[in-house]
Amino acid sequence: MTAQTTSTELSHAEQACTEGESALTRGDTAAAENHFAKALELVGANAPGDTAGDAGGGPDTDAGYGPDMDAGLGPEAEGVARVAARAWTGAGRVRLARGETEDAEAEFERARALRPAAAGPLHWLGCAAAHRGDLAAAERHLTASLACAVPHGRSLVQRAYVHARAGDKDAALNDLRAAARAGSLDDDARWVDAALRGRPAREVALRLRRAALAALADSGPRGGADWARAGELIAAARGLDPGPWPSAPLYAVALVLGGRRAAAVALLGDAVGNDPADHRVTHTLAVCLLNSTDKAGSSPWERCVAAWAAVLHDAGFWEHVLTRAARRYDVAVERSLVPALRAGLREVLERHMPDEADAGTRVAPGPLLQREADAAKLLAAVGGFPSARGGGAPLFCGPLRIAELGRSAEFGAFAAALEDSFAAARQQASAYASTAPAPTAAYTSLTYAFSELGFAQLLLGQDKAADALTALSELRCSGCRKRGGPGAAAVCEPACGRFDELNPGYAGVPDKHLRLSLDARGLALEARLSMGRTEMTSDRPDFGAAAAYWRRALVHSRELDRYRETQTAIVDMALGAARVAHRDGRLSLAVSTLDATRSVIGANERARLEGQLARVLADRGISGANDEETLLDQPAADLRRSVAFNPHLLRAQVSLGIVLRGLAAARWSSGSLSGARATLREAVDQLTAALAHFPDDPDLEAQREAVIGDLDHIMWQPDESEQ
Template identity: 55%
Template structure:
């Protein structure tokens, strides 16, 4: 071989070595380019170089490197073509049949793969992994005894790695030992300069399927699965561990992170996990101390409420932005709000005795503690926990947020998806709750779980809450800016119809009147007299006669105040003030101020009529004034001001009548 050939051969060797180094570092593209360069250099030196010796070995080495790159990329056909060329250039080598067997096994051709591994074992210099790979193929083919023989032979030769040892343990009946070896191999695959995340995830999944051993390393195993793209398996692993030890916030945290970054479909599980963490003191203590160590500053406990709020808001945005409704009616951010609020209430109540469960309804149900929660809530002094841990929790939240209309919509459908597919109850006053035979009732309503009359109690409580929401909606519409008096009257009227069905008509009517009076007083104090009048008028149209005197008294006073204020305004036309005062007197004849003011305003209105040239109009208004003041004296017979005002009105009327007669009109 000449100097030039030796130089080219050395360059080809160098290119092969570079390709193998790049491949070990995970640079598949760079490795492929190096192997192709090695092939070009070798061919320029040796041609195709078939046969044994350095030429064939070098070409085979480059072809095998190229085939391995393409096999890893999922192109088994191209890989097989490269391995076939390697066998042609180096017929006596063991590497080419070994890697051909790997490609055939990847394609599912187990019999052909076994033959290749056997061929690799029969070479003068057998491939060190051939026995292990043949054992894997035989195990997949169901030939356990033959696979065990191969593995034992490989063990005697010292050719077993962690994966081979777990297979040997699994075939020999040692599931736990095999699982541990699989996990060790997975962690090994994650190390080095070029971590193989997919392989690590596959090994971890196989380990978990073989033996489910819970413990402190579960979050680490889950992280391995997630990095390899196996989020569903990771979530299942963490779910299992959480059920085994609900108090381990590390597992719950890992589960929450896994589900938060998973595709759609995991929102209820995700909300359940984060709802538990938001009010888990151990979790926040770990976060606080971890931040202090990381940043070298003191993180006081007083910051936790703000951190919790910020986390809840961030989660709500993430869930709302990245998902469709989980139940076709409840958005994920509302699920989280209910879960966090219920978790807070349970934490404030001291938590479930003897059951280390934290969180809200979704978490409690997921951990199988619904009935324990139901018994605990039923024994409480009030129904706060019962309602929070049920479908009513959404409406209660919406009412607290000032959204009674949304609360009514939530209360309009409390059934699960399966029960919604059934015909609704014929009774229009019945709350739509799940059927008596519903298997998911306890899961969806842990606060009522285990109660003999749980379904009936939920329906009754829903109707009560709906009544409260209707009254609140009407009140809000009265107080809106601008108020919607027609809508308010409609809402309050519906509330009274609902109240009659529940046997609470009189109490509800009294509450509506109280709210209307308070709203009108607020408007009155703010100088919004017309708004106060309209508020009382709206309430008056919906309530019964028994409560009307309370409204009429305040309406009379408000009308009088508005009429007097308008009459005292410079340049005011007095028709409207006169109408207000006349209505005030009609509603409350014992209102002295309104009676006297009506007479005064009518006299002023008569003067305006006279001034505009209407003598007959002035006479008519003065006749009304005399009549009104005469009627006022019936109620206040000894009132000198009213008597004097009547005398003046009569004198003015007499004068106008004289003018009327003289004009002949």
């Protein structure tokens, strides 16, 4: 032995086999193969009767390699043969795990040639034959294994499986009973036993689930075949007992890692229906759906968006996140971090959303997520939607999740009751205050968000008014669009069965179709007002376009009985823009803004515009008159308009008198004596009228006297143009 395999080498070979078996337990077949190759390298060349071949390995618990010696071998040779057979058996198990059944049988045969009295090679030859479907050979090998001095611990159970596949129920039950007496009946065998005994489907499903969990407990982090086996067992249990099950996320993860993602989504979908407020289920479903998507858009993006929006505003989920972070980093994590974490997660999700063309949805998943998340935020602000289960946690989600749960009608009733409570609160507040708050604004936003109007509302919030108008032009479901044609109304027909599903916020509102249509027109009104403001306040304002948008808005406002309100809004926007321009010294822009607005506003709101316009015209006129390079005609025109709009503006009156006197002098010096006389007469009339508003004002009186003097002087001058 010293010249061949030393005791140290044999010990190392045994250690390599042990490590290979451990690697197989972890599901790491590559590592297992390397360990068994090392074992065979140490002993393979010296194994009695060994022939060269591929090396490999695998674990074998209770392999039946007892200390009994084969005839004709000494203790040293017997030890080498035992280790080599163990290594060849492990190599066969690696091949079998990879689906290489014929190669696996060859390895097992090598092991049996080395140890014909050992149960391990016979057991695995039986397993390989069962994989091939040769049940007779499988039974023969397993029976031989059981007849060995040290039987393989799993041969009874494996032979029971073979009998069951062959249709011999009694033989299978006998083997399982014997295995139970021997203590080798595991969870995997127990479900087979229960099924063969005709136990209730729910009991068999429970044992299947336990077998799946046992497979997961035995698997390492890589899982490998154990994950696939666990997924197979869970899928079988689902077929017998759809649930609901406890710990659904755990089973779903096993299904995903076992290559059964669709089954995982179905399991989680059922769990969500049973308890939609369970953030663990919703989060697992959200992750599963996000990673189920492909470029062909075959995955249900709407469900994915609905789940993530619910997670974003689930307080339980964020509490769990903070707790885990605190435990992981051993530091206190402040709740104030949640808004930033939520925003970061939402940003990451939006980056993962495909374009509309790739998603196969009417609305691109990005805007869909924004609408859904904003709706969930609004719902959280009013305390959430009560759970369908008495005493359950409230839901913080968007309209897609409400429709998915089939609770659109309930939500409509909830929203209607919320409107009534807000209206009552407003009425009570108005009894104690002259200016009551407007709590119905929250309800209005919630109603819009939980409907097809939510997309337009979102776009308006992003200053995309033109896109919002486009979104408002078509609010029907696909069926109503096909039936209605281009000239039909923008909302679904009264008889449409999908109206509540698409618009749960309106499901409890009387005349809901009409109400949605009116609210859509109200948002269209807001969009046109916004578009007018955008045109007027851009770097290169288009006052004609702004006026056109506002005229259209005013026409629609009459139909909605909001004319005065709309006028006020337009004037407020114009005054705000004009004040900014005025403050920045852009006086001509301020004048143009106010003039354009004045052209579309009725007389009842013009006074506010004209008061501001008088001040801006006065400033522009005075500024122009003080510029030595500017002719006085335009400043005079500005001051005339200023005085016409507001005769009580003293500085405009005084400045106009000064400018008119200067303009008369300029015309006299240019040779137009008649023009100078006319301008001075205008100045006398203007200053006389100004004194009626400001009696005894010294500046006005002094100016009037000076102008009269100039006029008297110029009246006696010969006008050469008249000769």
